[in-house]
Amino acid sequence: MRPFSYVSAPDVATALRAVADDPGAKFLGGGTNLVDLMRAGIEQPDTVVDITSLPLAEIGERPDGGVRIGALVRNSRLAAHPLIRARYPVLSQAVLAGASAQLRNMATVGGNLLQRTRCPYFYDRTAACNKREPGSGCGAIGGFNRGHAVLGVSGACIAAHPSDMCVALAALDAVVEVESVRGVRRVPMASFHRPPGETPHVETDLSPDELVTAVELPPSPTAANSRYRKVRDRASYAFALVSVAAALEVRDGTVTGVGLALGGVATTPWRARRAEHALLGAPATEESFRRAAEAELAPATGLPGNAFKIEMARRAVTATLRRLLTEGSPA
Amino acid sequence: MTSTPTAPTRTPSPVETGTGRSVGRPLDRVDGTAKTTGAARYAAEHPHPGLAHAALVHAAVTRGRITGIDAAGAEAVPGVLAVITHENAPAMKPPPPVSVLNLSSLASGSSVNYLNTDEVHWNGQPVAVVVAETPEAARHAAGLVRVSYRELPATVDFAAEEGNAVPQKSSALQSGGARKGDAEAALAAAPVSVDLRFTTPPYHHNAIEPHATTAVWDGDRLTVHEGTQNITWLRDHLALRFGVPVRNVRVVAPYVGGAFGGKTMVWAGTVLTVLAARVTGRPVRMALTREGVYRTVGGRTPSAQRVALGARADGTLTALIHTSVTQTGRTGGLPEQATSQSRHLYAAENILLRQNLVELDAVPNTPMRAPGESIGTFALESAVDELACALGLDPIELRMRNEPERNPVDGKRFAHRMLREAYALGAERFGWSGRTPEPGSMRDGGWLVGLGVASAYHPSWQMPANVTVRLSADGSVVVRCGFHEMGMGGATAQAQIAADALGVPFEAVRVEYGDSDLPSGPGAGGSAQTASVAASLLAACEKLKGSLLALARRSGGSPLRGRRPGDLEARDGGLWAGPAGPGETYAAILARAGRDSAEAAVGSDTRVGKVTGQLRFMSKLLRDRRRWVKAACGAHFCEVRVDPDTGEVRVSRWLGVFDVGRVVNAKMVASQLRGGIVMGIGMALSEETLVDPRNGRIMNPGLADYHVPVHADVPPIDVHCLDVPDPTMPLGLLGVGEVSVTGVAAAIANAVRHATGRRVRDLPVTPDKLL
C-alpha cells in the first residue's frame, strides 16, 4: 500500500474542505472497499479523510412519511431498524443479503453506494482494464465474465455493479443527498450510477469532492409488500449472480403498484422500468410476471460466460413476484 | 468382510485389544487451550530481535526471460534493506533430482532455482524479494520493482491441451494404469451401459494459515520456523540448497494452521526467506498474502475423465473403463492418480484404467487432500449412479451386487473391507428406504429434494518414524518424535496410545513433536502419520517395558523376578503378572535400581540409520503391497434441496459411515471426517480456481472470489465409524485424514440427479448448470 496521510474530519465543513483542496484525497467510510483497493494498489489516495465521526448516522422519519438515512449509518443498523423493516422490508433484506456480519458492521450507506466493481481484471494490475486504466482494453470480455453484466454493457466494459443495497434503493425510488463546498443537491437513484459507455472509469454522477450525506426514501404503500431475492453460488457471503428487489401491490387480482430492480446482471443498479410498465394494470398472474421479466431482459446481451444470467434473471423475477403475491413480505 | 490375516502369536497388550483406558476415549486435544486462547505461536508469530520482513515480486508474464529489473523506486522506499533479484542474489544449489532412495529429494515444489535464473516458468513465479524493516514497507516496495521481459510462447490451456496428453508412469508410491480382459469389447457387448465424460476444475487448499517462514542464521547454522507438513524434507532440502550440513539446520513447526497437502513440498517463499536472511544478515520473516500463496504454491490439478460401465441386466458389471487426463507443471508437480479407487471398488469382469498427463507452463500442482481419489471418485461414483438409473436399480443395491471378494484388478486379498457394513448401517440411520427413486418425486415446499450416496475410498499407508520414549521415576512419560500437528490432534492421539501401552494415565504422558531436533517423524501425508508414529511408539514402549523388566529381574527383591515379558500386563503405572498377580510400579523398579529414568528408542537418526531405515521401509512397503490391499473406506449419504427456479443447490443433511479401522479418539476422528466432508461440499458446489486460458494467470486468488463453503452451506453432519481394527496395520489404524473427502462430490451430484433428473458432470455444480 502506498503511504498516505490520514485526517479525521470532526464536521462536514472540514471534510468538504479537505477534499476540495486536495484532488488526491478520498473519503473513508467503513473502509471495507477502499482499504482493500488501496492494498491492491488500485486506489492510491494521497490523503484519506475519515468521515466516520461526522454526525450523519441517524435514521429518521420525514414529515411526508418517508425516511431519511444518514450516509454514515452502518449497514447492520440500517437492516435492523424498525422503520426500515416495517416500511421497506426489501431494503432490510437486501442489506442482510450482502457481505458478512462483520463487514456489515463496518460498512456505511455512503460507502455501499460508492463501492466499486468486483471484476477480477479490475483488481489485477497486470490485466487490461478500461475502468482502471482507460484505453487499456477489457480483460473480462474475452476472459472470465461469469459474474459480469448482461444489461447496460458497452464494448468498453461489462462490469456488474456489486451492491445489494443499491438494488433495493433503486426499486424504492430513493434520492441521494450530496454536499460539496458548492452546496447541497439531490440525485435520484436512477441517475446516480452511470452505465460504462466509453468512459467506464466514470461510475457515478458525483464529483470527487462531493460527499454523500443522506439517502431519502419517499413514502410508498407498495414498499410494505416487498422482498429481495439473491441468487448466488453459496448460501451466504457471495456476490449476486442475479438479484431481484420487488415491491408489489395487487387489488382485485390486478397489479396496482410495482417497484422492481435487478442486481448482478447490470452495470448499474438496474431499475426494471420495462417490466414495471408491463405489470402495471395487468392481472397478477404467473403469465404476466413471466412476460414482464421477458420484456425487461429483451435487450440483454450475454457472453459465453454469463449468458445464463438472462434466463436466470427471468426466472428469478417471476419467482420473486409469485412469492410476493402468495406469501407477501418475509416475516 | 473377506479373509482374515493370521493374528500375531504373542499375547496382545491392552492397547492392541482396545481394552486400555485411554485409546478410544473422546478426550479433548492437549493443545486446545493454547490454540483457542492464542498462546500457540505459528510460524509468523515468533518474535526475534532485529527481525526484518520480506515480500515477493511476482512475474507478470507467463513464460519468458527477464531482460531488466529496475529496483530504484523500491530501494528508495524508507526502511528497505535489500531488493534481491537474479542479478544480485548469491548462488544456491539447484533442487536435487528425484530419487526413491532419498525420499527428501521429493521435497522441492518446483525445479526452478528462484532468483538464480532469468527464466520465468509461470505467471506469478517470484522474480525478486524485497526485505524491509516492516512488512508494509516491503510490500509497498515490492509493488514498485519494475521488471521487463522477453516473452516466450506458453502452453497454459488445460482443455486445449487435453488431446496432447501422454501416458503417466507409475511408481512404487503411485498406482498407474491397469488392464484386465478386454473392457472396450465388453462395454460394446453389454446390454446396459453408460459412457460419460467428467471434468473437475483446479482447486486450492486454502489452509487458514497462509504460508509463512521465519528464518534466522547464526553463522552457518539456520533455524526456520515454518508451518510444514514435512520437517525432515524441509530440513534436508534447505541444507542442500544452502550448502550447510543437515545438522546445522533446525526446523521448528509445533503448530501448523492447516495444510491439506499444500505445505508438504518446499515452495519459493520458504527458500527465499532463508536467502533473504542470508543476504541481509538479519532474521527475516515472510508471511505470504493469500494471493502470494495462490501464485507460488501449487493446488490440485484439473482433470478430464472418462468412465464407461457395462453391465448385465441384473447389474453385474462386465466392463469398467476409467481414464484420466491431469496436469503437471513444466517444472514439477506430482502426477495425480485419478483412477486409483477404480482398481479396488468394483468386481468388474473387464477393467481398463489409464492415466494421462499434460505438462503446462503453470505453477506445479501438488497433493491436495486425497490426491487422485477425491476427483477420481467423483467420476466413478457418478457413473455408477447413472448406471443404476439406467438399470432401474437402487444405487446401493447395484454397489452391493458388485462388491468384490478380492481386489478386482489383480486378485490380491483385502486386509480388511467393510463397505457392505457401512452401507447397511448408513441406509438404516439415514432412512434410505424412504427415498422414492423417481427423479423429482420428493419435494419440500418449493424445493426439490434429492438423496444420493457414494463410496469413499482411500489407501492406507505406513511410513518410517523414529521415536523415543522416556519414563521417569515420578511416573511421567515423554514421547519424542518430529511429527506434525496441523489440527488433527496427533499429540493427543499418541499420548493416548503411549498411556495404554505403558499402563499409565493419559495425563502422565507428554508428547514432543514438530521440531527437527527430535527423532525424525514421518511426513504428514497419505493419512499415514498416526499409524506410522503409533507403530514405532508401540515398539518403543515394548522395548522400554523389556528393559524395565530386565532391571527388575537383575535387582534382588523384585516380585517380577523370574517373570517373562509375555506373562506381564502394563497397568497402574507398572508391570503385573495378570489381573491379580504380583508386580510392581515402574517407580519402584527405577528406585530399586537407583535410576531416575529409563528410555527406549526405535529407529536411528544417524546417517547409516536413516539409509537403512529407508531401505527397510521401501522393502517392507513393496512386500506388503504385494500381499495386501489396505484402505479406509466409507459410505456417504446426503440430502440436497434444489430451487427449481434458480438451480441453487443446498445440502440439507449428511451422514458418513466410515471404516477407518480402530478409532483412537472419537472426538478428533469425527472432526477430521467432518472437515473432509465440508471440503468435499466446497469441491462439489462452489470451489474453483479460475485460470485464465489466455495466459495461465489465476484470476481469483483470494477467499472473496474462491468460494470455500461458509457455515450456511454446511448442514449438520453425522459421522459414524465402524471402529473395527485392521489386522495388518499398527493398532489397526487405517488413517482418517483423507478418506472422507472422497466420494462427497459424487454423493452430491447423485442427489442432484435424483432431485432434478439432471446429471451434472462438470464440477462445481453451480446454479447455471441446472437452469
Ligand SMILES: Cc1cc2nc3c(=O)[nH]c(=O)nc-3n(C[C@H](O)[C@H](O)[C@H](O)COP(=O)(O)OP(=O)(O)OC[C@H]3O[C@@H](n4cnc5c(N)ncnc54)[C@H](O)[C@@H]3O)c2cc1C
Ligand atoms: C469480502 C467482501 C464481500 C462483500 N460482499 C458484498 C455483497 O455480497 N453485497 C454487497 O452489496 N456488498 C458486498 N461487499 C461490499 C460492501 O458492501 C462494501 O465494501 C461496503 O458497503 C462499503 O462501505 P464502506 O463504508 O466500508 O466504504 P469505504 O470502503 O469506506 O468506501 C468505499 C468508497 O466510497 C467512498 N465513500 C465512502 N463514504 C462516502 C460518502 N459518504 N460520500 C462520498 N464518498 C464516500 C470512499 O471514498 C470509497 O471510494 C463485500 C465486501 C467484501 C470485502
Ligand code: SF4
Ligand atoms: S469489465 Fe470493466 S472492470 Fe472488468 S476488465 Fe473490463 S473494463 Fe475492466
